[in-house]
Amino acid sequence: MSTPEHDDELERLARYAAGEGSAEERAALRSWIEERPERAAIIAAMRDVARIADPQAAGWDARSAWSALATRLALPSTAAPGPAPAPELRTRSPREWAPKPPKIAFFESKRRTRWRPAAIATAAAIVFMSAGSLALWRSEHPAPSRAAAEQPWREYATRRGQRATIELLDGTHVDLGVDSRLRVRMPEAGTREIVLEGEAVFDVAHDSLRPLTVRAGNALMKDIGTRFNVRAYPGAGSVKVAVASGLVQLNDTAGAPSSELLLAAGDLGSINESGQAKLRHGVDTTQFFAWTQGRLVFDRTPFGEAATRLERWFDIEMLIPDSSIASRRLTATIAAQNVEEVLAAVTLPLHLRYERRGRVVVVEPRSTGDSVSPRGVKNPSKDERSR
């Protein structure tokens, strides 16, 4: 067993901890770190130097500090703490849309329990607000559009660990998931356009004169008055669309007729990167909608994928040194409010344990030495079991 005594090894860990490098370099560095549990543990410790030196230097309560400051400066209280309330499922008549300003409300997942980690350079996207509490600004790089109307794009974005509910001008209700961006253009006449990166549930106010399209990656959806979820995180390999009610027409952006699908309630459509469309009927789509009510549902989800969701949901970093863990399947429904409870709920049934230090969570098999062999060789029996 070697230790980071190697010049290079400690140097590389330090570089990762300091947030250096491009996304690709960091991804490469990260898989290198995940090869060995001790590397992951050192990273966690590096992000925690203040506390290591003196426990009194950590554990600040930013939420109450903010309340105190907001009171002192007589600021309006904006972000709603705690879980999102169940969204109201209203049916709207087509003509109901009044030209009122969009409404937006934010929800933060509670990452912190006893102490709060530093999260300085971690905000993936910042939410910008114009006057009032609207999170919109004019996008400088609007998506290409066929209808070259001079209508401005409005943009909404959430950070990791943050969700939002948005009432659009036309009465369409959007639950915007964590770490997601939405661009919206709603001309008075003609097509209403939405471009999504990330995840969102749309509850569309139908208007036959102004059809609504949602573009996400290479997927193009046309709504016919409906409630549906789109999951389109970059790098996920495919765009998934689940329908709760109504009808959605799904195409790839290239518009190949062969790829066109008509999705109804209980259908799950997906389009992969090469534009191939797949349709599954009678799917339990709860897992695609539960998050709007603060619940995370996993249904035979590979642990690696579940970990990615948790990273976005809580704005944490999950390091999984034993790669055989990533393929284990997780089935669980969790009220996802408290990071410690959720981590316990996802690791216990898979015989894993975790150690959390601030933003960094290291996941390992429950008993040490049980499958982490010295040179990081995977235990093949684990892989077998998970299939």
Add this chain to the structure above:
Amino acid sequence: MSQRAYRSDEDATTSIAPPRTDEERRVIAALRAGDSVVFEWLFSSHYDALCAFVYSYVRSRETTEDLVQDLFASIWENRDRWLPGGTIRQYLFTAARNRALTYLRHEVVVRRFEDVAARDPVLLSDGRMTERADDLAHFDELTTAFEDAVRALPAKRRRVLLLRWEAQLTHAEIAHVLGISVKGVETQIGRAMRFIRERLASFRPRG
């Protein structure tokens, strides 16, 4: 806000200005326009690291919380004129340090602080510190060795690591915050790394 404290924040704005990102520009514009939501974001995303940093000077949680609150209050109260010269986090950490030093100068706690600082490595490696190890499962002894090495570092050097690893500031930002040269920052980090490396090299896991 006292006149003095505010002036010390302003020092934080005069600096070599790295190219500002779009994101930073928009945050500054929104804040100047009085957007309290952006202000809250700024506060909550920097609060913990700023507190840890200020605490490393004043060594009192209560004082730390007051100083960081005062800093943000002053930003808000002067938001229409707010224009950090460098990056936002560079501004925040520099202003926080200025406030901590001003506090130490004015509260006649300088001597006490120095005493604590001088005793620091000893103080921080006594039994009080190892207690917390019990409530956190350790992955292996290497982590413990790493932590011991961090604790044995001089407080100043540890502060640089805090800024680098926890707050993820660049070398140039750290140099500005601490009022030393970039070269000085690199030297500090280099020495800290060498020290840790030596400690880990002498550590051999069982077997």
